[in-house]
Amino acid sequence: MASKKLSLTPAAGYIIIEPAAKETKTASGIYLPDNAGDKPQRGTVVAIGSDEITDHGAKKTSPVKVGDSVIYKKWGGNEVKYEGQEYMFIKFEDVLAIIN
Numbered sequence: 001m002a003s004k005k006l007s008l009t010p011a012a013g014y015i016i017i018e019p020a021a022k023e024t025k026t027a028s029g030i031y032l033p034d035n036a037g038d039k040p041q042r043g044t045v046v047a048i049g050s051d052e053i054t055d056h057g058a059k060k061t062s063p064v065k066v067g068d069s070v071i072y073k074k075w076g077g078n079e080v081k082y083e084g085q086e087y088m089f090i091k092f093e094d095v096l097a098i099i100n
Contacts, residue, residue, distance in 0.1 A: 006046050008082060010089060013052030013060060017043040017072065017088040042071045042099065043088060052092065062092055069099040 010016050020042045045068045052060040064070055076094030080087050 008047060008087075010047055010049035012050045013092055014049040015045055015062060015064060015090050015092065015095065016047040017070065017077075017090060018046050019043040019086060019088055041074050042069065044069055046087070060092055063095050064098060070095050071097045071099065 006016065008016060045064050045066050048062045048064070048066060051062075054060060072088065072090050073094045073096060077088040077090035080089055
C-alpha cells in the first residue's frame with residue numbers, strides 16, 4: 001500500500017487502486033521474465049471518489065473503502081503513472097470482489 005498520502009482525488013464514481021506486484025515465480029518455482037504473464041487484477045484501494053449520480057437520478061455509492069484489497073475486471077479501468085507509482089482508476093462497478 002502507498003506509504004504516503006495520495007494527493008489525487010478521483011472523479012465521482014471512480015476508485016484509485018494500487019495494483020499488487022506482478023507474480024515473478026510460478027507455484028512450481030519457475031521464475032518468470034518481466035514481460036511474461038498477465039497484469040495483476042488485484043490491488044489495494046488508496047482513494048475513492050464521491051458518490052455517482054446516474055442519468056436516472058439514482059445514487060451509486062462505493063462498494064469498498066480505503067485500504068480494502070480487491071479483485072477488479074481484467075479490462076476495466078485506466079493505468080496512470082503518478083509521482084513514479086502506477087495506479088489503476090476503475091469505476092465502482094469494475095470491482096468484482098473484496099478480499100477478506
